Amino acid sequence: MDDSDDMFGDLPGGERKAADSGAAELEAAGQNAMFAAPSPAPAEQSPPEAPAAPAIEAAAPPVHAAPVTEAVQPYRVLARKYRPQTFSELIGQEPMVRTLANAIARERLAHAFLMTGVRGVGKTSTARLIAKALNCVGPDGQGGPTIDPCGQCEPCRAIAEGRHIDVIEMDAASHTGVDDVREIVEAVRYAAVSARYKIYIIDEVHMLSRNAFNALLKTLEEPPAHVKFLFATTEVDKLPVTVLSRTQRFDLRRIPTALLEQHFASICRQEGVEAEAEAIALIASAAEGSVRDGLSILDQAIAHADLESGGDEGDAGGGQARVTAARVRDMLGLADKGAQRRLFGALLEGNPQAMLEAVDRQYALGVEPLALLRAAMDLTHRVALAQTGRGEADAPMQEEREAIGQWARDMSPGQVHRLWQLLLKGYDEVRGAPDPLAALQMALLRALHAADLPDPGALAQTMREMAASGAASGVAAGAETPGHGAETAPDWKSLVERIDQSGAMHLASRLRLQVCVIELAPGRLLYRQEDGFDDDLRPELRAALMAVTDRRWTVEIAEGEGTPALAAQEQAAKDAEAAEIRGHDLVKAAFAAFPGAEILTEDHDQPRPGDGRHWNKQP
Numbered sequence: 001m002d003d004s005d006d007m008f009g010d011l012p013g014g015e016r017k018a019a020d021s022g023a024a025e026l027e028a029a030g031q032n033a034m035f036a037a038p039s040p041a042p043a044e045q046s047p048p049e050a051p052a053a054p055a056i057e058a059a060a061p062p063v064h065a066a067p068v069t070e071a072v073q074p075y076r077v078l079a080r081k082y083r084p085q086t087f088s089e090l091i092g093q094e095p096m097v098r099t100l101a102n103a104i105a106r107e108r109l110a111h112a113f114l115m116t117g118v119r120g121v122g123k124t125s126t127a128r129l130i131a132k133a134l135n136c137v138g139p140d141g142q143g144g145p146t147i148d149p150c151g152q153c154e155p156c157r158a159i160a161e162g163r164h165i166d167v168i169e170m171d172a173a174s175h176t177g178v179d180d181v182r183e184i185v186e187a188v189r190y191a192a193v194s195a196r197y198k199i200y201i202i203d204e205v206h207m208l209s210r211n212a213f214n215a216l217l218k219t220l221e222e223p224p225a226h227v228k229f230l231f232a233t234t235e236v237d238k239l240p241v242t243v244l245s246r247t248q249r250f251d252l253r254r255i256p257t258a259l260l261e262q263h264f265a266s267i268c269r270q271e272g273v274e275a276e277a278e279a280i281a282l283i284a285s286a287a288e289g290s291v292r293d294g295l296s297i298l299d300q301a302i303a304h305a306d307l308e309s310g311g312d313e314g315d316a317g318g319g320q321a322r323v324t325a326a327r328v329r330d331m332l333g334l335a336d337k338g339a340q341r342r343l344f345g346a347l348l349e350g351n352p353q354a355m356l357e358a359v360d361r362q363y364a365l366g367v368e369p370l371a372l373l374r375a376a377m378d379l380t381h382r383v384a385l386a387q388t389g390r391g392e393a394d395a396p397m398q399e400e401r402e403a404i405g406q407w408a409r410d411m412s413p414g415q416v417h418r419l420w421q422l423l424l425k426g427y428d429e430v431r432g433a434p435d436p437l438a439a440l441q442m443a444l445l446r447a448l449h450a451a452d453l454p455d456p457g458a459l460a461q462t463m464r465e466m467a468a469s470g471a472a473s474g475v476a477a478g479a480e481t482p483g484h485g486a487e488t489a490p491d492w493k494s495l496v497e498r499i500d501q502s503g504a505m506h507l508a509s510r511l512r513l514q515v516c517v518i519e520l521a522p523g524r525l526l527y528r529q530e531d532g533f534d535d536d537l538r539p540e541l542r543a544a545l546m547a548v549t550d551r552r553w554t555v556e557i558a559e560g561e562g563t564p565a566l567a568a569q570e571q572a573a574k575d576a577e578a579a580e581i582r583g584h585d586l587v588k589a590a591f592a593a594f595p596g597a598e599i600l601t602e603d604h605d606q607p608r609p610g611d612g613r614h615w616n617k618q619p
C-alpha cells in the first residue's frame with residue numbers, strides 16, 4: 001500500500017480488492033462502473049434501458065467491503081493493485097508510448113485509437129492512461145494534455161478510480177448490440193461535463209455486432225472535436241476495415257520474459273514477499289508475455305505461501321511468506337515449459353542421465369508420465385513446423401522460440417519425423433502400461449538412442465559403405481594386387497582365383513576347402529591338408545600354379561597348423577562381419593529404434609557393395 005495510493009486513495013482501493021476474488025471480476029466491475037458513469041448526462045434520458053443495471057453493480061464493492069476480510073482471505077489482486085498509473089509504469093510498450101508522446105506534444109491526436117495485443121499486455125491500462133493524459137489539468141488545474149499525467153488533479157484521480165463522468169468505459173463482450181452503441185452515439189453530441197474530452201473506452205471492440213459497428217461508423221467519420229474513442233481488441237482481424245481505417249492503431253507487444261521477471265520481483269519486494277529467483281522466473285515464463293496472467297499466478301503463489309507461513313498476517317505487514325520454486329512448479333504443473341524443454345533438450349543431445357533426471361523431477365512434482373510425453377510430442381511438432389518456416393508466432397516466449405529454432409536447424413526433417421513416430425509409439429505404450437513411469441523412461445530412452453539416426457537415405461548409404469568395407473576387411477589382405485613379380489609375396493586367395501578363372505574350377509574349389517597354407521613364397525608352397533581329405537592335390541596344383549604364374553613351383557605337404565582354408569576363412573569373416581555390424585553405433589541405434597529388427601544377409605559367397613545388407617522391420 002504505498003505508491004499506488006494516488007490511484008485508489010486510502011480507503012476504497014484497499015477495501016475493494018479484498019472484496020473480490022479475482023482480477024477478472026474486478027476488471028469487469030471496474031468497466032461496468034465506468035460504463036454506468038454517463039447517466040447524469042442530460043442526453044442519456046432518451047434510451048433509459050441500458051445503463052441502470054451496471055450502475056448498481058458498480059456502486060456495490062466499496063459498500064460491502066469490510067477491512068476484516070483482508071485477514072481471512074489472503075488473496076491479493078495484484079493485477080488491480082499494480083495497474084500502471086503512469087506511462088513509465090507501463091512495461092514493455094516503449095515504442096507505443098513514444099509515438100503517443102509525440103502526438104500529444106505536437107497536438108496531433110487522432111480522434112480514435114485502437115489498442116491491439118494479446119490478453120493482459122495492458123490494452124485497457126493504456127486506454128485509461130491515455131484518458132488521463134488527455135484530461136489531466138495538473139496539480140494547479142492549469143495544465144494541458146500531457147504524456148505525464150500528474151495523478152493528483154481531480155480528473156486523474158477520478159479516472160484512476162473509475163468514476164470520471166466523461167470517461168465512459170464499455171465492455172463490448174457484454175454490450176454487443178446496436179442499442180448500446182446508439183446510446184453512445186446519442187451522448188457524443190453533448191459536450192463533456194467536466195473534462196476537456198469525452199472519452200469512450202470500448203474493450204473487446206471486435207465483439208460488437210455488425211449493426212453496432214454501422215451505428216458507430218457515422219460518428220467515427222465525423223466525430224465532434226471533444227470526443228475521443230479508445231478501442232481495445234485481442235482480435236484485430238475481426239474489425240471491419242471501415243473502422244480500422246478511421247483509427248490510429250497501436251500494437252501492444254507481448255512483454256519479454258526478462259522484463260516480466262523484473263516487474264514481478266519488484267512487486268514482491270513492495271509486497272514484502274520473499275520469492276526465490278527461480279520461482280519468479282517460472283512465473284514469468286508461464287505468463288507468456290502477459291502481465292495480468294503472470295500477476296494472477298503470482299497472486300496464487302503468494303496465497304499458498306501465506307497459508308504455509310501461518311496465514312494470520314495481514315497483507316501489509318507480511319514478511320514471512322516465501323514463494324519457492326518448488327511450490328510454483330507444483331502449482332503450474334504442466335505449464336513449466338522450461339522443464340519440458342530441458343527434458344526434450346537432453347533427449348536430443350543424447351544425454352540419458354540428464355533426461356532421466358528431468359523425468360524424475362517432474363514426476364516428483366506430480367506431473368503425469370503421459371503428460372510429459374505429450375509435452376515432448378508437442379515440442380517435436382513445433383520443431384517440424386519451424387522447419388517449414390511456420391510456427392514462429394506459435395511460441396510466444398523468446399526462450400522457447402530460440403530453442404525450437406535451434407532444434408529445427410540441428411535436426412533433419414527425417415529425424416524429426418522419426419522422433420515423432422517413436423514418441424507416438426511411446427505414448428500408446430505409456431497409456432497402456434501397468435507402470436507408466438517405467439514405460440515413459442523406456443520410450444524416451446529408445447527415442448534418445450534413435451535420435452542420432454540419419455535420414456533413411458543416409459542410412460542406406462552408410463549401410464552400403466559398411467557392407468563394402470566389411471567385404472574388404474573381413475577377408476584380411478584379400479584385395480591386394482595379385483603377386484606376379486618375384487618380389488611381391490604371392491597371395492593365396494588371388495592365386496586360387498586365377499586358377500579358378502583359368503578353367504580349373506573343380507581344382508580351385510578343392511583348394512579352397514582343403515589347403516591350409518603354412519608357407520607361401522614365390523615358387524614355393526607348403527601346406528597342411530584340411531582334416532578329412534586324402535586326395536593328393538600336389539601334382540595338379542603344381543601344374544595349375546605354373547600355368548597361372550609362368551614359373552615352376554615346389555609344392556609340399558608339411559607339418560604345422562597353417563592358415564585356415566579359404567572356405568573356413570570366408571565363413572569366419574561372414575560371422576565376424578555380422579557381429580561387427582551389430583556392434584556398430586549406428587546399428588545399435590537402429591535396433592533401438594526398431595525393436596525386433598534383424599539383419600538379413602543375401603545368400604551368396606561374399607558380400608558385394610550395394611546389395612549386401614537390408615534393414616527390415618519384422619511384421
Ligand SMILES: [Zn+2]
Pocket residue numbers: 135136137138139149150151152153154155156157
Ligand atoms: Zn492530472
